[in-house]
Amino acid sequence: MPIVGQSTETADWVSRFADEVIEESERRAPGKPVVVASGLSPSGPIHLGNLREVMTPHLVADEIRRRGRQVRHLISWDDYDRYRKVPAGVAGVDESWAEHIGKPLTSVPAPKGSAHPNWAEHFKAAMVESLAELGVEFDGISQTAQYTSGVYREQVLHAMKHRGDIDAVLAQYRTKPKGGAKKGQKPVDEAELEAEEGSGAAAEDDGSSGSAGYFPYKPYCGNCEKDLTTVTAYDDTTTELTYACTACGFSETVRLNEFNRGKLVWKVDWPMRWAYEGVVFEPSGVDHSSPGSSFQVGGQIVGIFGGKQPIGPMYAFVGISGMAKMSSSRGGVPTPADALKIMEPQLLRWLYARRRPNQSFKIAFDQEIQRLYDEWDKLDAKVADGSALPGDVAAHARAVGTAGAELPRTPRPMPYRTLASVADITAGHEDQALRILSELDPEQPLSSLDVVRPRFDKAEAWINTQVPADQRTIVRDEPDAELLKSLDDQAQGSLRLLLDGLAEHWSLDGLTHLVYGVPKVQAGFPADATPKELPPEIKTSQRTFFALLYHLLVGRDTGPRLPTLLLAVGQERVRRLLGA
Numbered sequence: 001m002p003i004v005g006q007s008t009e010t011a012d013w014v015s016r017f018a019d020e021v022i023e024e025s026e027r028r029a030p031g032k033p034v035v036v037a038s039g040l041s042p043s044g045p046i047h048l049g050n051l052r053e054v055m056t057p058h059l060v061a062d063e064i065r066r067r068g069r070q071v072r073h074l075i076s077w078d079d080y081d082r083y084r085k086v087p088a089g090v091a092g093v094d095e096s097w098a099e100h101i102g103k104p105l106t107s108v109p110a111p112k113g114s115a116h117p118n119w120a121e122h123f124k125a126a127m128v129e130s131l132a133e134l135g136v137e138f139d140g141i142s143q144t145a146q147y148t149s150g151v152y153r154e155q156v157l158h159a160m161k162h163r164g165d166i167d168a169v170l171a172q173y174r175t176k177p178k179g180g181a182k183k184g185q186k187p188v189d190e191a192e193l194e195a196e197e198g199s200g201a202a203a204e205d206d207g208s209s210g211s212a213g214y215f216p217y218k219p220y221c222g223n224c225e226k227d228l229t230t231v232t233a234y235d236d237t238t239t240e241l242t243y244a245c246t247a248c249g250f251s252e253t254v255r256l257n258e259f260n261r262g263k264l265v266w267k268v269d270w271p272m273r274w275a276y277e278g279v280v281f282e283p284s285g286v287d288h289s290s291p292g293s294s295f296q297v298g299g300q301i302v303g304i305f306g307g308k309q310p311i312g313p314m315y316a317f318v319g320i321s322g323m324a325k326m327s328s329s330r331g332g333v334p335t336p337a338d339a340l341k342i343m344e345p346q347l348l349r350w351l352y353a354r355r356r357p358n359q360s361f362k363i364a365f366d367q368e369i370q371r372l373y374d375e376w377d378k379l380d381a382k383v384a385d386g387s388a389l390p391g392d393v394a395a396h397a398r399a400v401g402t403a404g405a406e407l408p409r410t411p412r413p414m415p416y417r418t419l420a421s422v423a424d425i426t427a428g429h430e431d432q433a434l435r436i437l438s439e440l441d442p443e444q445p446l447s448s449l450d451v452v453r454p455r456f457d458k459a460e461a462w463i464n465t466q467v468p469a470d471q472r473t474i475v476r477d478e479p480d481a482e483l484l485k486s487l488d489d490q491a492q493g494s495l496r497l498l499l500d501g502l503a504e505h506w507s508l509d510g511l512t513h514l515v516y517g518v519p520k521v522q523a524g525f526p527a528d529a530t531p532k533e534l535p536p537e538i539k540t541s542q543r544t545f546f547a548l549l550y551h552l553l554v555g556r557d558t559g560p561r562l563p564t565l566l567l568a569v570g571q572e573r574v575r576r577l578l579g580a
Helices: 013-028 048-066 093-099 119-133 143-148 154-161 163-174 266-277 295-304 337-342 345-353 367-386 390-399 416-426 430-440 457-468 480-485 489-501 508-523 539-552 562-569 571-577
Strands: 034-040 071-077 139-142 191-193 206-211 214-215 215-220 229-234 241-246 251-255 263-265 318-322 360-364
Touching: 013 034, 013 048, 013 390, 034 048, 034 206, 034 266, 034 416, 048 071, 048 345, 048 390, 071 143, 119 139, 119 337, 139 143, 143 263, 154 163, 154 215, 154 266, 154 295, 163 214, 163 295, 163 508, 206 229, 214 295, 215 241, 229 571, 251 539, 263 266, 266 295, 337 345, 337 457, 345 367, 345 390, 367 390, 367 416, 416 457, 416 562, 430 562, 489 508, 489 539, 508 539, 508 562, 539 562, 562 571
Parallel strands: 034 071, 071 139, 318 360
Antiparallel strands: 191 318, 206 214, 215 263, 229 241, 241 251
């Protein structure tokens, strides 16, 4: 049964789960490797909500490895699931793909232009690449390979023999409405990327029910390959099975002890695998908390196969700001690959490691990513100087590496917001970017951009792909003569103070001191006066001064941090645009 009652005071949720998993594994299979599992359906882009299905057991498995124990993290690729619908927004896919609905995902052509042999492999490949970048070690299991090679034959025959027992379990829930709001009916103000129930297979029915009774097995048609079939007869002794296809009218009789073109329905398939693989730990989405859900029903059916239900938490949704709620079978949802284009793997790992599975969190593709990076860099510094709290130290350690190795890091991790501003202003000119970044700290100039990579590349990708065109920074070519002429004595005086101090303060820290100090000096205070020593109206004066500089430099009220912007524009051009 699921782990319950987790304390909010637990400093490191991963260690607690690892304790319980090791203890449970020793009860069930003493001396054998611990088995944890995830399930993913390559029915479309595998999104960042699905990633929680992988990261939760990965982090637990990695902690078990750190303790010197053998552990297997299985990822079952549900590539033998039926193709349910044509997803919207997938490049190279149109309504002509509807002819494949009902076929196994591995029998559906890949989207046009793909180098992969079928639909499932196309979407699986992107996830495998992202998991490698994230340092996730796993054993992948193709359910197409398992079923079509006959690996599960004994389990299929056992399920058919005990179909009455399975039907009795399912019957307890067929007349009961599912609790809670249905998918697609919850009000949301941000994107919630949720895994489809049962690794994307929730839409499957409970089995084949017809005049011959209930059967927990669905053959794929020998003519059209679709699963729109009904078992019309079955002999337990000979294992002869007759089915009819409602899609094309095809019918045939086969021997199930030799037949490998079909699969158990989802609510039977999942618990069968728990028993077959000896899974001790597997998380599930919050949609499994309702009566009749796959996880709850599976907990009763697994005993028919001689196994036990895994322990594991219900995990909460992952949010993406500003996007509509989507499922993995639809296009346009952000995937791990999308996130890894704009953030280092350490940051993405940290987002999953620092929150308990039952806590929802957001992955930022907007300006919030800059704040997240600031928070991460502060944690990095605290860990380095020994001032971080134990729980934060643990989350940091799980983010930067695994039991096997540390993930590659940016040698000189400058602030993400600074790198983004420089990338924005320089628009791909690397020589300019190197000049500006070197001037940020003249005492430690950069020898090349390589020392700030890959973080610089991630920040540049964020600017180029996530920041709207109207928010990009374009420095003026010529001074705003009309604005300069209209300035009163106070505004002109502030510009003179700034220009007089440029040469002396030409560094990131120096310009920060200068731009904040000008309004203070104009008001008769020292440039280094602290906020406590200043009247409230100084803040208003600073905002007015900053807005003036932005207008004169980039023609807007706001922009990148002014010290970074000034360095990027260059001293000579700044003087010209400010009317020197």
